[in-house]
Amino acid sequence: MSTSANYDSAQVTASPRSTPIDVAVRAAPPKTAVIGAGGFLGRQLLAAYRAYYPDTLGTLRDPSGGEPRLDLAAVDIAPLRLAEAGYEAAIIAAGLTNVAACQRNSQFAVSRNVTGTLRLASQLAALGIKTVFLSSDYVFDGIHGGYDDDAVPRPLNVYGACKAQVERRLPDVCGDNYLIVRLSKVFGLIAGDGTLLDEMAALLSQGKVVRAAADQVFCPTYVHDVVRAIHFLQAAGATGTYNVCAPEAWRRADLAAAVAAAIGAPPTLVETISLSDLGEGFARPRHTDMQCRKLAAICSPHAPIEFRSIRACIELVVAYYTRRSKSDGKNGTRAERAA
Numbered sequence: 001m002s003t004s005a006n007y008d009s010a011q012v013t014a015s016p017r018s019t020p021i022d023v024a025v026r027a028a029p030p031k032t033a034v035i036g037a038g039g040f041l042g043r044q045l046l047a048a049y050r051a052y053y054p055d056t057l058g059t060l061r062d063p064s065g066g067e068p069r070l071d072l073a074a075v076d077i078a079p080l081r082l083a084e085a086g087y088e089a090a091i092i093a094a095g096l097t098n099v100a101a102c103q104r105n106s107q108f109a110v111s112r113n114v115t116g117t118l119r120l121a122s123q124l125a126a127l128g129i130k131t132v133f134l135s136s137d138y139v140f141d142g143i144h145g146g147y148d149d150d151a152v153p154r155p156l157n158v159y160g161a162c163k164a165q166v167e168r169r170l171p172d173v174c175g176d177n178y179l180i181v182r183l184s185k186v187f188g189l190i191a192g193d194g195t196l197l198d199e200m201a202a203l204l205s206q207g208k209v210v211r212a213a214a215d216q217v218f219c220p221t222y223v224h225d226v227v228r229a230i231h232f233l234q235a236a237g238a239t240g241t242y243n244v245c246a247p248e249a250w251r252r253a254d255l256a257a258a259v260a261a262a263i264g265a266p267p268t269l270v271e272t273i274s275l276s277d278l279g280e281g282f283a284r285p286r287h288t289d290m291q292c293r294k295l296a297a298i299c300s301p302h303a304p305i306e307f308r309s310i311r312a313c314i315e316l317v318v319a320y321y322t323r324r325s326k327s328d329g330k331n332g333t334r335a336e337r338a339a
């Protein structure tokens, strides 16, 4: 893809909180298969596990080549021969993630996101393989925000309800051999990846309007930090439920305003709305910011898990789009990429 430059290669130096911990100095995670290796998180997870175990297996729902297949609609892990290959864990990054689509076709969503997912966990448990499940801050009702790891889920929509149901059932299915990693909004730093900041910067740099809700608060988290935290939890032998997100709670509208200011776009390009203005016909939780008390508690005070600051990430994304529009203006070309 033409827009595949990684902002990250420019290295973030803008924030004292931007120094990532060095995974290499921590213990390696156990050998872990990635179920759903074609998605946004699955791709990053697979690449990161392969740094430890080059032959790490990643499954796809609908492989085009010789990749291993796993469809949550008809789960059968026997052909993967995970136990024989020495896998101790499998991370489930597969699932229907479009919240509106889950709402439109709840039966279909439940069959994959609950039934298929629990069937997979059950088959893994039978082999003594630990399930690592990626859950979401959408398990919460979003009324108060600041949710602790042990806060009681009260989902408002089908997507959140599926996550909450898997969270609730996993202990029955797996005993204590499971890890639930509850995530907030995760973004990447690949130019053109269309994730949170990139999407905003791309629109604003073209003079287009960004509609952003002032009543939607979450903890945007850089994907590499998520991967690092998961590896850390696995290496530490963590079981149970852990919130994993950056410590900064942001309103979506403030995030858009910060991107606009950094890019030099007129503030009027940020149209501040309310979630209800989306007219989706279902509810989204408003304040899903979470506390990562348990994650902090198992880290050494001398080596906390560091999360990249959002301002530093905005600077990287904006620097790319600013350079690109200068180059467009000069050469009439969009060829310039992040270094």
Ligand SMILES: NC(=O)c1ccc[n+]([C@@H]2O[C@H](COP(=O)([O-])OP(=O)(O)OC[C@H]3O[C@@H](n4cnc5c(N)ncnc54)[C@H](OP(=O)(O)O)[C@@H]3O)[C@@H](O)[C@H]2O)c1
Residues within 6 Å of the ligand: 036, 037, 038, 039, 040, 041, 042, 060, 061, 062, 070, 071, 072, 073, 092, 093, 094, 095, 096, 097, 098, 112, 134, 135, 136, 137, 183, 184, 185, 186, 187
């Ligand atoms: N990204 C976030 O901000 C975020 C936040 C909280 C939680 N999470 C959770 O983290 C996990 C990964 O998220 P993501 O952002 O990487 O999502 P994603 O990019 O949408 O990836 C989901 C993957 O699941 C696969 N999939 C869909 N239906 C499947 C099925 N029936 N059988 C097997 N695979 C299937 C998709 O494959 P196809 O494309 O072939 O359908 C896709 O590769 C999800 O469980 C999500 O709910 C993500």
